[in-house]
Amino acid sequence: MKTSHNLLPDGERNFQANDLEELALMRLVALGDTQAFEILYRAYMPRLQRYLSTQGYTAPVIEDVCQDVMLILWQQAAQFRADARVSSWVFRIAQRQAWKRSTQEGHLVTEIDATNVGGDEPEGVLHDKAQNAAVARAVAALPPTLRLTITLKYYHHYSHRQIAQHMGCSEDTVT
Numbered sequence: 001m002k003t004s005h006n007l008l009p010d011g012e013r014n015f016q017a018n019d020l021e022e023l024a025l026m027r028l029v030a031l032g033d034t035q036a037f038e039i040l041y042r043a044y045m046p047r048l049q050r051y052l053s054t055q056g057y058t059a060p061v062i063e064d065v066c067q068d069v070m071l072i073l074w075q076q077a078a079q080f081r082a083d084a085r086v087s088s089w090v091f092r093i094a095q096r097q098a099w100k101r102s103t104q105e106g107h108l109v110t111e112i113d114a115t116n117v118g119g120d121e122p123e124g125v126l127h128d129k130a131q132n133a134a135v136a137r138a139v140a141a142l143p144p145t146l147r148l149t150i151t152l153k154y155y156h157h158y159s160h161r162q163i164a165q166h167m168g169c170s171e172d173t174v175t
Contacts (some may be wrong), residue, residue: 022086030078037077040086041070048094055166056152057098065097072097099167102148149174 022043028036045066052062072093080089139150145167152158152166164171 019085023082026077026080026086029074030080037074040073044073044087044090045070048090051091051094052098055098057102061098061101065094065101068097069094095166095168099148102144 022040025036025040029040048066048069049062052065057065069090073090080086139147142150148167149163152163153160158166160171160174163174167174
């Protein structure tokens with residue numbers, strides 16, 4: 001059964017139009033069009049920042065990864081295959097760049113939630129801080145992949161499925 005474009009819900013029509021617009025912009029960027037690049041830059045920077053912040057990356061890593069992603073977009077626009085959405089390509093680059101940076105440098109937020117085990121007394125607060133620092137040092141000493149897994153599970157409360165998706169592996173590998 002053939003479906004007319006006009007029968008699609010408004011959100012789907014806009015979604016398809018946005019995809020076509022982004023594809024056209026990518027083709028212009030591939031030709032060196034700085035205005036097209038600026039449009040994509042303005043559209044994607046806030047989205048990338050939000051995405052990376054929800055993944056638990058620190059502010060300096062988010063800034064660096066976003067700049068890396070946009071540089072890759074500029075340099076490799078001609079290599080973009082139109083069989084994928086531009087947004088899928090951009091976010092996959094972001095995920096890969098963030099993963100590389102976090103496994104190399106260990107830059108995920110690693111503060112333990114305050115559990116108030118030691119109470120409100122100064123000695124208890126100092127005990128909690130010392131214990132949290134010891135745990136953070138131990139996690140930082142782990143191999144990068146294990147460090148990321150532990151950080152996502154216990155600091156950011158990711159499920160095994162979310163960790164597997166984030167790391168690009170099977171859920172069985174995480175469990």
